[in-house]
Amino acid sequence: MTRVSSSSFISRALSSSSNLSELRRAHALVICLGLDSSDFFAGKLIDKYSQFREPASSLSVFRRVSPAKNVYLWNSIIRAFCKNGLFPKALEFYGKLRESKVSPDKYTFPSVIKACAGLFDAKMGDLVYEQILEMGFESDLYVGNALVDMYARMGLLGRARQVFDEMPVRDLVSWNSLISGYSSHGYYEEALDGYNELRKWWIVPDSFTVSSVLPAFGNLLVVKQGQGLHGFALKSGVNSVVVVNNGLLAMYLKFSRPTDARRVFDEMVVRDSISYNTIICGYLNLEMYEESVRFFLENLDQFKPDMLTASSVLRACGHLRDLRLAKYVHEHVLRAGFVLDTTVKNILIDVYAKCGDMITARDVFKGLECKDTVSWNSIINGYIQNGDLLEAMRLFKLMMMIMEEQADHVTYLMLISVSTRLADLKFGKGLHSNVTKSGISFDLSVGNALIDMYAKCGEVGDSLKVFNSMGTRDTVTWNTVISACVRFGDFATGLQVTTQMRKSEAVPDMATFLVTLPMCASLAAKRLGKEIHCCLLRFGYESELRIGNALIEMYSKCGCLESSFRVFERMSRRDVVTWTGIIYAYGMYGEGEKALEAFVEMEKSGIVPDSVVFIAIIYACSHSGLVEEGLACFEKMKTHYKIDPMLEHYACVVDLLSRSQKISKAEEFIQAMPIKPDASIWASVLRACRTSGDMETAERVSRRIIELNPDDPGYSILASNAYAALRKWDKVSLIRKSLNDKLIKKNPGYSWIEICKKVHVFRAGDTSAPQSEAIHKSLEILYSLMAKEGYVPDSRDVSQNLQEEEEKRRLICGHSERLAIAFGLLNTEPGTPLQVMKNLRVCGDCHEVTKLISKIVGREILVRDANRFHLFKDGTCSCKDRW
């Protein structure tokens, strides 16, 4: 054989060797023929060995060649290291190359760049880029592509795009690298834009393009275009590649179209374990836990489950709370010989905890040789979920001792919720200072949790302090602060924050509406309530059940029974809360018959009444004088629906009897109650006594109250009021004195009225209010007109020991609702209806006065007191004097 023919024979033998032993035989031949010092054969061998994952052999070949190596050999060895993931080695040899006399060429750089990318070494990458620029290789297609890929992989998409834009020539790989970078770092819009741009240039995508852009389609939920791409994949044949099909599976699962995903899966000719995992995990994310597990079990013999399979199936078991299945999968994975990594063990902790098996969860936790933050978080969370808050705290303290710096925002979030649930302010404050020290306080969710914690521990001030110190706020932040204000009855701040939120970037969600609507209801802020209603229409929440329920309450408490009913009528779905809302609304307006009709309709519609709806219906009967009907409801609740009455039900029945002057019946009823009555129950009887003038009973009741509950301030105030009405001032001052000693103050009364988008608040006897003088003057005129109608002031409701009758009258005349009404009369056009809100009940005299005012000035006056609505019209009230 001639030398030429033998070298071409060996060259062919080298190229065609399809496994390592063939390659080794060819290598031996090369050595036999003394060709191993040839740059050409050495280069071939290095390449071939790297192909068979034998970088060590590549290196020994490289070393055997004469010291004067050409650039081709250098490129081969760098490429060999790179291909086998030995990136530090690749960079080391690139360094050696630069130290030698040989200068790199454009074929050197793709591997070097890949090595930088593999090591996520942006500094080195930048340095290499500079060297490329110095040598003028930046316009090479392959170098450019490698650079785009490197920056894209590192998540530096801006730089990737810059290199891409500066490339004089691009090919499909350039596009693919860019799109894949966008896609895998969550820049789905950019990935999609890139794909559309590429299509604009009439470039035909390949399997890389398709599989890179599919996650973007899936996450952006662009269903139509996704289906189009699926069609393209079928037509172009790129769907013969398993990666593309796996991408299609994942996309359809993201679209929540498991059936479509299943169709793709069934039509796949080649499947790998990722195909199976994608389905199992996709079902899991769609909360199709049974399907996920079933698919796994049915296909056990079709593929080789790995740890990713295990983690998905186990999570499904956790959601299903299926301990037996979890243990089965756990054992199965162990039997298959997998060494479980920390991630799977962390999942196991969570799964066992979810199944309520804290003993096994703890065992897995104990068996973890390197516990990470998630391990600790998972076991702590397990105890929290299982209600053992103290053990959770104990473990947290242990964690802090062992590795404080590893506690992350999830750790703090969980423990802040523990301190909130335990109302443990001291612990919560400690967590707050820990978070501040650890430097993760800027985390939004932690800030939100702290706001909630302080609010629920009773520290609104600190709650607002955290809120004000937060640099960024999200919807949850705003919702939490508003509900904190509402919880404390600080509606002024609540309103302020709501206004601030509307001016901010924050997008309201369901919770926003579910907290602001009740706030409007409490404030009777009709205008704001309506605005919020419009707002939630714009955001598409009108069909939500809970929103409808909140709207019914808001409108009814704002004096718009009709709007309330309109919301009710439009609701496509109604639950017991909905019906309670509308029944309560009718009750507040004295529409007892309509309330009863609604109750019957509710029963007909198949809704089972709960204990709350009975409170609403008895309340409604009570406020409309429907005594028999109310009592019938109470009986029905006990006997037919087997609901044990609560204190509130008894209170309603006592109220029902008292309002209709069935005082002795009320007394009997109280005596027979199985539960100890409270102040509100006696109050109903006392009020009834005062209305009817049955002072004998009033005194008897008062005495009993004091005897039964000498220390309760609520009862004492009641009794004192009763004695005041009986004009037994000595007893009044005795009780008052003991109350003062206990530093107990009665809730001061106030009223408010909304005029020209502004809320005006009035306090009893307040002379500092706006237009005070004009108000008093107009009230004087009204009183003289009332006197002509036969009005005599009734001072029974003035509970203070005021010797001067005149002084008493002045106080009554100063009751806050009168000031608000007078203010309303002065500041609106004649004939305009007025709406006044009061935080307490309307007193008897004010009720009379308002009736007369409505007649004298010819206006409708709607008053909402603590209890219900009174519509005063032409000298009468809608409550028919039952309040």
Add this chain to the structure above:
DNA sequence: CTAGGGTTAG
């Protein structure tokens, strides 16, 4: 030189 699947809270 380019592609796909897993963990804790609310």
